Amino acid sequence: MTHTVSTPAGLVSLASLPTDPDTTGTLHAWLSHPGSAYWGMRHMTPGQISEFFHDWQSSRHRQVRMVRIDGLRAGLAVFYDPAAVELDGKYPHQPGDLGMHLLVAPSRTPVPGTTAAVIGAICETAFGPLGARRIVVEPDIDNTAVHRLNARAGFREDGPLRLPDKTALLSFCELDDFRDSEIGRTTRPVPSSTRSPGAAPHAHLSGHAMRRAHRHLCAKALAEFSHERLLTPQATAVPGVYEVRAGSETWTFRARVLPLE
Structure with a gap:
């Protein structure tokens, strides 16, 4: 199943995670990046990462999705049942709760609005086709960048939660809070009847991919x-x-001065 959402950054789609070697290489590059340190997988080899996500995809309690903006791979979304895994017995569970992890692809020249587009599409998918009544997240308590992002999407902090591998900041988001949030007000599902049947051969020359290429070219110049x-x-x-x-x-x-200017 693919779910497509309209955001200010472009059309964001969530689809099942492919299992090909190219995808494994992409995940390894993302997760070994310093910006992904809170996932705790920087030490893993491509083979270990492939096995890890194969196990997650095989679980009936998790769904792993690749996030794309205008066809360009932009991140990863993981939905899980918090009553069965991750938070089993560790918080006051409510019917309709859906857990969520997100990873935004690291970039040397990030395009403004990318992280907002990713979390907006994830929340829209959770409340839409996945039927969540409330989204539950438990990021590391020191991951302040994600806390700020969650707040922009309407999440309310519940407080610290001690887990086996970290101290988390438990937070919740309900549909009305998401709709009223900065990100939710600009995020809308795209009706299936209006979606393109497939990517055009020149799709990489427009949209998010071209915006990122332009920023990279300007930075290089x-x-x-x-x-x-x-x-x-x-x-x-x-x-x-x-x-x-x-x-x-x-x-x-933003820049830093190197020895040869």
């Missing part, structure tokens, strides 16, 4: 032109943030 002294970025009042002015335009970006 700024770096190389600065090295060649064609540009002179100026530090701003914000540490690690620089700007380049060209006529009436100002480009602002």
Whole structure:
């Protein structure tokens, strides 16, 4: 089953996780990245990651989905039954509870709105075709970036919860809270009758993939032109943030100065 959602960042789809070697390589690259440290899988080999997700997909208590934005792989969603796994007997369970994990693909040049689009589509899928009455999450209590993201999607914090492998911040989200949230107000399901039957051969030249390519190209140009002294970025009042002015335009970006500029 594939569920497609409209977001400000583009069309986001959730479909069953493929099992091919290319997907395993992608998951290994994502999970070995420092930004994915809270998943605790940076030490795993591609073979171990393949076996891990095969076990999860084989479980009747979990569903693993690949998240794509305009056809580009953008993250991972895991739905689970909190009464059977992860949180079994560890919190006051309610009928209709659905647990959720998310992973947003690490990127050297992230496109603004990507994480909001991913969690928005995940919540829309949970409350829609999966029939959840309440979404339950238990991120690491130190993962403040995810706490901020969850709050933007309407999650309410319940408090710390001690689990075998971490101290989590248990949080819940109901449909009305999601709909009233910053992210929920801009996220809507796409009727199946309006979806494209398949990706066009040039699909990678538009949408989210092209936005990411443009940002990467701009970052490369700024770096190389600065090295060649064609540009002179100026530090701003914000540490690690620089700007380049060209006529009436100002480009602002995060960067660090290397030995060769």
